[in-house]
Amino acid sequence: MSTVKVSAYKSPKVEELYLFLPTDSLPSDLPDELLVFFGDPQHVIDFDLTPERKLPRADAAEVLASLAEKGYYIQTPPAEKEKITDISLPDLSFDRAPD
Template sequence: MSDTLVYVYKSEKKSGRYLYLKNKDMFSLVPNELLNAFGPLKYVMMFALSKHKKIEKISVQELEKALDEKGYFIRIDLLSDEENLINQERKYRGLAPLSKEELDDMFK
């Protein structure tokens, strides 16, 4: 693992949406549709990837691979059933909610 620096931004429009960049303020690598969905971004922090064995809700290997291949990584946290539109729709249709693991598998 290299001494890659990671720059973290959060959406000011929607809670639980984070953008990790390999280069600070290098938004040109992120598709416009994703940037528009995120809305205004706020810089949160910078860290050295090599200093972390575990990062909350993502693996270090997954993050490093995305940064190397695309230059960015997007993390969307589903905080509650109220924010989880998939489970809202399932409830409306009389279906059982999906577990966090099932939801995570849908977005891989």
């Protein structure tokens, strides 16, 4: 698969929810139901996408396949579990004195 020029948009309604579209497509071309859920897409960046390109939270080949099949790709926020793995909790264990 060759290079696809992609536009990335963020959702104003859901933090860390992103939409990828080919640059020759407009968000207004998307189904109304999707736009109601996503909100008014806010343009973030345009970039060239190849199957080899590293993306932070998505597989480039999956994104390209979705763009070819549906005309868009939705990147959902990380799971809550992923968000809390970076939190360091203090050691709350107690040293018990021997009886």
